Amino acid sequence: LYSTPRLVLLLCVGYVASRACSAVAFVCFPLAKNTGLAYLFSDNAQKDAVRVVSIVLLALCAAAALLIHPAAGAVFILLAAGWIFWFRRLCIRQFGGVTGDLAGYSLCTLELISLAVAALGTLLP
Numbered sequence: 001l002y003s004t005p006r007l008v009l010l011l012c013v014g015y016v017a018s019r020a021c022s023a024v025a026f027v028c029f030p031l032a033k034n035t036g037l038a039y040l041f042s043d044n045a046q047k048d049a050v051r052v053v054s055i056v057l058l059a060l061c062a063a064a065a066l067l068i069h070p071a072a073g074a075v076f077i078l079l080a081a082g083w084i085f086w087f088r089r090l091c092i093r094q095f096g097g098v099t100g101d102l103a104g105y106s107l108c109t110l111e112l113i114s115l116a117v118a119a120l121g122t123l124l125p
Contacts, residue, residue, distance in 0.1 A: 014114025
């Protein structure tokens with residue numbers, strides 16, 4: 001990664017995107033239960049504002065990823081989008097909705113995807 005500084009920047013964009021995805025999960029996905037931190041954060045949030053800001057932030061992260069490294073950025077966007085759709089399905093089917101622990105799991109997984117894409121980005125044109 002250190003030999004290609006723009007991939008380090010792509011990694012940073014991925015970390016920002018992972019946090020925006022967690023915010024989207026709290027305000028867009030159904031919650032598994034009416035207690036816990038996920039419920040507390042979701043219930044007290046201005047959901048429309050959080051939804052709009054998070055989606056705009058994700059769009060900016062996608063644009064930045066494509067500008068930083070078009071090939072690796074496209075791979076990251078596709079993998080992250082696929083992960084989020086699969087994660088939503090997993091949460092609803094297995095747990096009845098998202099919880100704070102599941103959102104943390106998703107965040108860590110997206111960060112790992114970011115790291116893997118950045119590391120393997122040295123192999124892409």
